[in-house]
Amino acid sequence: MEKRKLVTIVTEENIEHLVVADIKRLGAHGYTSVSASGEGSRGTRRGDWDLNKNVRIEVVCDERTAHAIAEHLMKSYYRDYAMIIYFSDVEVLRPEKF
Amino acid sequence: MEKRKLVTIVTEENIEHLVVADIKRLGAHGYTSVSASGEGSRGTRRGDWDLNKNVRIEVVCDERTAHAIAEHLMKSYYRDYAMIIYFSDVEVLRPEKF
Amino acid sequence: MEKRKLVTIVTEENIEHLVVADIKRLGAHGYTSVSASGEGSRGTRRGDWDLNKNVRIEVVCDERTAHAIAEHLMKSYYRDYAMIIYFSDVEVLRPEKF
Amino acid sequence: MVESLLDPVVLFFLAGLVAGVAKSDLRLPESIYDILSIYLLLAIGMKGGIELHESPIAHVIAPALGTISLGVTIPFIAYAIVRRLGKFSRPDAAAIAAHYGSVSAVTFAVVLSFLTQLGVAYEQFVTVLLVLLEIPAIGIGMFIARWRAGTGTLRVRTMMHEVFLGKSMYLLVVGLVVGYVLGPHGAQPVKLVFVDVFRGALAFFLLEMGLVASNRLADLKRVGPFLVAFGVLMPILSAVFGCLIGIITGLSVGGTTVLATLAGSASYIAAPAAMRVAVPQANPTYYITVSLGITFPFNLIVGIPLYYRLALVLHGILG
Amino acid sequence: MVESLLDPVVLFFLAGLVAGVAKSDLRLPESIYDILSIYLLLAIGMKGGIELHESPIAHVIAPALGTISLGVTIPFIAYAIVRRLGKFSRPDAAAIAAHYGSVSAVTFAVVLSFLTQLGVAYEQFVTVLLVLLEIPAIGIGMFIARWRAGTGTLRVRTMMHEVFLGKSMYLLVVGLVVGYVLGPHGAQPVKLVFVDVFRGALAFFLLEMGLVASNRLADLKRVGPFLVAFGVLMPILSAVFGCLIGIITGLSVGGTTVLATLAGSASYIAAPAAMRVAVPQANPTYYITVSLGITFPFNLIVGIPLYYRLALVLHGILG
Amino acid sequence: MVESLLDPVVLFFLAGLVAGVAKSDLRLPESIYDILSIYLLLAIGMKGGIELHESPIAHVIAPALGTISLGVTIPFIAYAIVRRLGKFSRPDAAAIAAHYGSVSAVTFAVVLSFLTQLGVAYEQFVTVLLVLLEIPAIGIGMFIARWRAGTGTLRVRTMMHEVFLGKSMYLLVVGLVVGYVLGPHGAQPVKLVFVDVFRGALAFFLLEMGLVASNRLADLKRVGPFLVAFGVLMPILSAVFGCLIGIITGLSVGGTTVLATLAGSASYIAAPAAMRVAVPQANPTYYITVSLGITFPFNLIVGIPLYYRLALVLHGILG
Numbered sequence A, B, C: 001m002e003k004r005k006l007v008t009i010v011t012e013e014n015i016e017h018l019v020v021a022d023i024k025r026l027g028a029h030g031y032t033s034v035s036a037s038g039e040g041s042r043g044t045r046r047g048d049w050d051l052n053k054n055v056r057i058e059v060v061c062d063e064r065t066a067h068a069i070a071e072h073l074m075k076s077y078y079r080d081y082a083m084i085i086y087f088s089d090v091e092v093l094r095p096e097k098f
Numbered sequence D, E, F: 001m002v003e004s005l006l007d008p009v010v011l012f013f014l015a016g017l018v019a020g021v022a023k024s025d026l027r028l029p030e031s032i033y034d035i036l037s038i039y040l041l042l043a044i045g046m047k048g049g050i051e052l053h054e055s056p057i058a059h060v061i062a063p064a065l066g067t068i069s070l071g072v073t074i075p076f077i078a079y080a081i082v083r084r085l086g087k088f089s090r091p092d093a094a095a096i097a098a099h100y101g102s103v104s105a106v107t108f109a110v111v112l113s114f115l116t117q118l119g120v121a122y123e124q125f126v127t128v129l130l131v132l133l134e135i136p137a138i139g140i141g142m143f144i145a146r147w148r149a150g151t152g153t154l155r156v157r158t159m160m161h162e163v164f165l166g167k168s169m170y171l172l173v174v175g176l177v178v179g180y181v182l183g184p185h186g187a188q189p190v191k192l193v194f195v196d197v198f199r200g201a202l203a204f205f206l207l208e209m210g211l212v213a214s215n216r217l218a219d220l221k222r223v224g225p226f227l228v229a230f231g232v233l234m235p236i237l238s239a240v241f242g243c244l245i246g247i248i249t250g251l252s253v254g255g256t257t258v259l260a261t262l263a264g265s266a267s268y269i270a271a272p273a274a275m276r277v278a279v280p281q282a283n284p285t286y287y288i289t290v291s292l293g294i295t296f297p298f299n300l301i302v303g304i305p306l307y308y309r310l311a312l313v314l315h316g317i318l319g
């Protein structure tokens, strides 16, 4: 089993399409997204209304891509949008896939 | 990048408001929650009906807060509610946030 | 706190019942599942239609069970179904449960 | 019983029940459950409010007081039975008692549909009785739990909050107030959605409830024979009380049938949600299985026609 | 064709198709798809059941046998064409064959709406034919897959389960039985929701299906020219068979049009779900793209009016 | 004001508002919001399209030009007020300006319901005005943001995409086109769902919107007194412009009331979504709180009856 990085992004659903496009452009081979709600420094996002929904996006990729994604998202969205990013270590069975 | 703990809690949706209030009181700066279903020692929770829904709550925080949360939740809910808690290591870019 | 493995599986919702049955048969004591959408080598799965939904399944278990699950799922579904599996390390408070 | 089986609403329930028993992994998406349950509570309240608009308030006083007395009495009786005869723990007994003191709004809707089908009239203020019977029992269940089971973790404010601002109570009351303010004329523009569509939506919902209830049946062996019997006999006992109170407070045969059904029904939305938080030590498998897996189907299929006959007979004797 | 374009149901489908082509990231929430698809299947069944109530059962026998023979024959023909002419793998050919033997309930609903709009009568038991045609083809598809492709992983019991208790079959049958038991009179209280609302809900659903189908169009180049041609010609071939069987078994022009449309339609709910589990080696891009991306829109826009003319002409010659 | 409080639609909104204020954790599932918002936009478009079918196109030209001139002017005025008097940053002022130039389709639906209730006629092409007023303001908001705030990150193509293919614009236009093609006769089969059910569904949606709006009230102190005043006075100012343009371009009292309401309404679906992407530096708390938390309730409860009187009076003086 080989090591990869798992990048988890929680952000506003209305920019999901932008974030996903960025992720793919930066070299990720896939992503998984689920609807979420939550609370952070930008207030409560209960998901009960269009502009109030969060999305939780996960990307399994190599370390280099993980950093590229985080850097780009930070630069592009952190200031203006509700967003958090965190990394963890995962192991995968088909390293060529990620 | 700095290290933090990710606390993941899967429990009954009907106590989500109590658990979230506890989490915030114990010092977490945010949380993310998604609807879930599942199965454990307390039977199948298929999410098809009010009292049958699970919720999966994630908190990124420092180790101390993580332990405080886990201890409190264990003491308050483990005996009577469907609930699991697990911890993992994550890295974050803006440590001051968590 | 004791160490366990967290196995995360993202696959097609229409085989969720098969995968869950396998997981339980192989010794896991529980699982948690959430609806998801995503993109991978098998194209975009937007979740807007029966055969187009993903599910994200999480299992906390011991290392041995984790490997048994991964091996079995790989053998049975990887070729024909959209599926990824990855592992991470987690800590749990009630090791007897997992 | 035969007449109830020809009600579309009951047929759909049976279809769901059979589906669930035949193959437990068929499931409707949770959004259907969510939307229909909210719609039905609002619509039940609204229909009641519109009817209340035309009803002289004075008439409601005696039945209302009678209903409240039912709501206060039944939980204590149920508690005593489950605790003494059934030997269940105090929290379990208290939680079950709250369910049988409270009501099922869907069962209420089905009895109205049943009476309408038979052409039997009932008082226009019955929805008020539904609301009055929902609240006290849950409060009393919490009170018993506190008093007898010493579950001191929950503060009174939180408890009140759970009772009075719980989803189902809130939606019923919103509907009732809006319907009352508008009256039949003012409600005309929304009548199609909140009144005419109602029975079809109820039928659809009961398909889902049949599935949900059938999943509960798997737990029947876990709850044991005492609770199974309780789930059938307690409703009958409560319905007898309901009939008597109905007749004493001057309700018609239709109104008496409704009150008997309310008394005999067990909550499976408001009470479980409140009890889960207020009496965490109580095992939810017990109260959910018995109220949703036994009493709910029993009332729909057997109970309602039975209570109607009971009301007829007792009215003949006492009325 | 012009008449079909003025059917609101078809217009909404086109609107969805255009939206999808113009901008593929517009999407309706999955809850709309889930709720409407369940509602439509129930309502199609129910309408059929209510009509069946009034229909002498004897009349249904010949058409039913004819329909079953279609359901048994078409998959073998489709298999042979895709395998021999198209040179597709055995699992792919078997899976595609199951789709074309089976039916699309929504296409069925659209042909009924089309005939109603034109004022053409059809037999009251056509929904029975829908149910009869849905089942065997999927079973035969599984059988071919097993026999020719040696996909031995799935046990027979699981296969039967997928076929007979799959969501769409189950909902159709529940609706049919409930409608039949109730009949027109008993179904009165739920008629508004299950009958009157139907066409509006169908229109709404087709907006969503247009979006879903348009997303499939992106895969057209992946499936190649053979399957594209197959997606248009196979329905026409099957519809000709359907017409002949309809006339032979004594159906009216309307009923013949319905049977032709059923024969010509390809499943995109039941068959894909069953084939995905039963014949995992088959590439779903092939069968989903061809049935949902090509045949479904073709039938809605061009096929149905065409089959109606065909039925008219053949009835003139043979009837 | 009293008349608006007896509209079921407004009553449900108040019920939601009160629920939200009393207990902010009651929430309806997001699927209700999703489904109803999509349905309402389609139905608003469709009703407009059906009516337009019967309307001589020539009549729409003057009011359409007048409406576009409103759509172009109001954002600049709103920008100047928020920027100069309110001292807000350029991106904030540009984003708020876009909201007040654009429209709220639900407020539009409520004014039509209000006029229908009073029996006041209005021109059949008013939905065209809704569509015309939705687009330019958002474009102009983006333009101001670019020009004054130098937010150069977004490409023009993406901006156009957000404006013209945004969910709400797209659904309105689909409804309008389908309704127009079908006309009253062709739309008959779907009229029940898209026309008759509309007001009930709108009432249900407004319960949800009341809850959502009440959650915005928590942010009132964060936006400060200037924006609170702006949220009440800007709609009145715009409504006066709307009245004048309505009278000048020959609209009836009813049509003038509709145009005044459109001018006075602020977008809370299309504009926030577009501004969030196009002007990320603008603080969404400001524009969402003021448009959804203040202007929306104000218009529903006070504004619409006020604009109607205004239209009556100005028609008396100028008409």
Ligand SMILES: Nc1ncnc2c1ncn2[C@@H]1O[C@H](COP(=O)(O)O)[C@@H](O)[C@H]1O
Pocket: A010, A011, A036, A037, A038, A039, A040, A041, A042, A043, A044, A045, A054, A081, A082, A083, A084, B028, B029, B030, B031, B032, B033, B058, B059, B060, B061, B097, B098
């Ligand atoms: N400490 C945290 N742990 C987990 N999720 C968080 C945390 N902080 C923020 N979030 C999530 O990230 C979203 C955006 O965060 P923020 O930008 O801080 O408002 C929130 O709505 C939450 O869903």
Ligand SMILES: Nc1ncnc2c1ncn2[C@@H]1O[C@H](COP(=O)(O)O)[C@@H](O)[C@H]1O
Pocket: B010, B011, B036, B037, B038, B039, B040, B041, B042, B043, B044, B045, B054, B081, B082, B083, B084, C028, C029, C030, C031, C032, C033, C058, C059, C060, C061, C097, C098
């Ligand atoms: N081993 C496990 N792995 C993942 N999720 C689990 C596991 N055990 C329990 N869960 C989740 O936690 C919920 C409560 O667990 P329990 O208290 O064991 O019934 C279940 O409904 C599952 O969603």
Ligand SMILES: Nc1ncnc2c1ncn2[C@@H]1O[C@H](COP(=O)(O)O)[C@@H](O)[C@H]1O
Pocket: A028, A029, A030, A031, A032, A033, A058, A059, A060, A061, A097, A098, C010, C011, C036, C037, C038, C039, C040, C041, C042, C043, C044, C045, C054, C081, C082, C083, C084
């Ligand atoms: N690199 C990745 N990171 C996160 N999720 C992925 C990744 N690749 C695939 N997935 C998810 O796994 C599903 C199946 O993947 P695949 O078999 O590659 O199509 C996709 O639909 C995604 O939801």
Ligand code: NA
Pocket: D099, D100, D101, D102, D103, D238, D262, D263, D264, D265, D266, D267
């Ligand atoms: Na009761």
Ligand code: NA
Pocket: E099, E100, E101, E102, E103, E238, E262, E263, E264, E265, E266, E267
């Ligand atoms: Na076919």
Ligand code: NA
Pocket: F074, F099, F100, F101, F102, F103, F238, F262, F263, F264, F265, F266, F267
């Ligand atoms: Na405006």
